[in-house]
Amino acid sequence: MTILRKRNKTLGLAELVAIALGGMVGGGIFTVLGIAVSIVGNLAPIAIMIGGCIAALAAYSYVKLALYYKDEGATYSFFKRTYPSSKFSASIVGWFVIFGYISTLALYAYTFASYAISSTSFANVIWIRKGIAISVIALFTMINVWSVNGMGKIEDIMVYTKLVLLTIISVVLIKHGSTDFGTFIDNMVVDAEKTSLFSILIVASLTFVAYEGFQLVINAVNEMKHPEKNIPRAIYTAITLAILIYVVLSVGALFAIPTEEIIKNKEFALAAGAGDVLGSLGTNIVILGAILATSSAISGTVFGSSRQMAVVAKDGYFPNWLSKRKNNIPIHAIITMALMASILILLGGLELILEFGSITFLLVSLLMAIANYKIRAKTNSSTFVTALSIIGLSIGGILILYYEFINELEQMLAIIFLYIVLGFGAYIYSKKVSKQVQN
Structure with missing residues (x-):
């Protein structure tokens, strides 16, 4: 038994950083930039940096709870074990988190397909795009079912290659852009006013x-080496690298691409900008970077979220067959995540699903900070930092809801409807678990 456990500890720091970066540097940077520039112009890099600081605040409680509980169920398990008497709250956190992951998985695959065919004659053929999106989910589903170590090594290659490509894109845009540093600073001052x-x-x-x-990263606690050291190192390293990548990339885009073009193109602004600077070669480099970014995001999300789904199912809040494993790999959960994401792709409405995912993860991060505050003495957490996390995440959630209310009221109502549906499902399963405990 000991030998098997040692063999399963296959993920080192490099693989864990790759999993975290794979989940972060996905389709987000290729869509967030346009939204940021449309609202704050040349101040977008500063806003993106502040967003990273909010993420770091959220990560603080995740790290502390992960080191205390050492449970691959992560978000769900932390909340359940901190509030053991509330079956419904555990169930609803589990449902929200898993469906949040399903929505982001669908988004990453759709973004992959959009960039993969963006320079072909099939760029606007929606069903080819959806077919490619579903196919790429199927590919990484097979990889995750095949081998944990194999997934880790492939993730390493994809993530670190895409980091090199994104760095090259940023440097090229800054070096060949029509805006110099002094002009850029002047533009920032004007926008700041x-x-x-x-x-x-x-x-x-x-x-x-x-x-x-x-x-x-936390979902891999049973398959990682030295979790006490590697969980905080991997998470904080990944967030720091993500902030650097996003800021440099956004600066590069603003150096080379007029803000009105970034706002107009949004998802394809980087490809269009690189094309203007380097022609077809620049466009192809951006497309390759986008494909690698979304591929690693798909792989990392399938890996981590499927393990969390298996833990939730084992506790009775999802069908029990989702908890079954083979060689410690939750095959049923992996396949189910892939199928549900594929259904979302077929149904469309991914912009709505994206907003649902962003609000969900910010809300769940707030719940983690509250849970950590409750047991801060046990997790050896700073009262000040934990309280600051709660305040920062609360303000962030309120601001997103305000933005939705002002700009996308129908979308906000649709998200509320989704929460009601998921809440009903969570309630049904929490009642089943309560009955089983009583019997």
């Missing part, structure tokens, strides 16, 4: 979704 702090904080909150994914 006409932009409120409130708007900057709204953008910072909206960019939180681009940092979602660091918690996937």
